[in-house]
Amino acid sequence: MKDQNGSYRTERARFYDAQVGAGDRDDVAFYRDLATSVDGPVLETACGTGRIYLELLAAGVDADGFDLSPDALAILREHAAERGLDPSVWTADLADFAVDRAYALATCPFNALQHLRTVDAQLAALESIHDALEPGGRFVFDVFVPGFDVICGTYGEWQTRAVDHRGVEHELRTRTRIVDEVEQRFDVETELYDSDGERLFAETDRLSMLPKPRVELLARQSPFADWSVTGDFGDEPIADGDTIQVWELRRAE
Template structure:
């Protein structure tokens, strides 16, 4: 069973409404990488198509997969409304199921952190290595924990925003807390409440902290030949104070 979050229909719609294109800050980085790739592109954990549909809009020969059928349903609906033809399927980061090879593979927005065991993390790297062409690249980003935010906000419900789903106005809230101090994982709970304050949808998922040293060790144990890391999406070296690690592994 995959550790990645699968999302209910309601929570997939909430995710879509709260992750507008342009909000995350990674769009131009991944779009440029995809449009400049010397061959087909694969996006893992493509979700509702925040990035994937942008690739198609720019003429990229791109495939995608996600573990959540509810997320892919939204992606396909959005694509149909724009006259786009997506090639996406339901799959796990550890078992991709692609039927061709790629010049570039992407796993944006901390999705690698959904794999909590070393065996699963290595299995994902091996799976992507297998579907890349010789010289192909894997790009992914993982967060750098901000311990000041962790200490202040963990354990408290945070109201996010309201969203309309199938004619009903819902309020979303989320709460994060430590899942396991030894394994350095945290749990995020998400709830959708109706106008009466009743919870109509709930989900939770656990993510790993993946510090740079651990990712480098994973890279060293993987089949990839080369790897490098940057701090953020501007190409600068990773340094104290950065909030994002951007990794490139080359076959």
């Protein structure tokens, strides 16, 4: 999904924006409600094309954002202009960034932390985010729960379905496969074909599994003072059967 500079290519970014924007996830309302409840500015890391970030702006939140992809941010700015919003976003790397203000809340939605595939990169991101927060500030993010039924049942096989893209039916092919069992790394391959069978793009996301014990160990090694985890954007502790981990890490007062 990224070129050699880590950026979404333009066609892939527009496809991602349309497909994910049309999805049905509970994260938009969750992060909007969270952002409107804090007393201070909010930073959305890996904000992408603005699916969540623009809803924060529309709700009156003093929100900044960044992403590694200039193409994604260009689409975010287009959407903002259409809605009369004034975004404050820039290009930066989640594993190595600095800011010039202190935030009451930082967020990292939709598995974005899983794009950091090494412990060093993951810890570097937590340190950068910790340093961006004011005393007592919070970092909230979500990653999926690795499901063995899904991994055993679908990983390694191409999945094909018809999708609408720019008002025309296209064929979408995706395959998720484990590429390093020891390091728990996996690739998500995405290909899009038009009605004539011409391939519009072929991209690969390279990610890392982050099961709950791994995230807890990262939190323990990070500068954060304490943490908690709930399931599926609810307010109950995560339990067997939940598919999404929602973590909150807190900076000391």
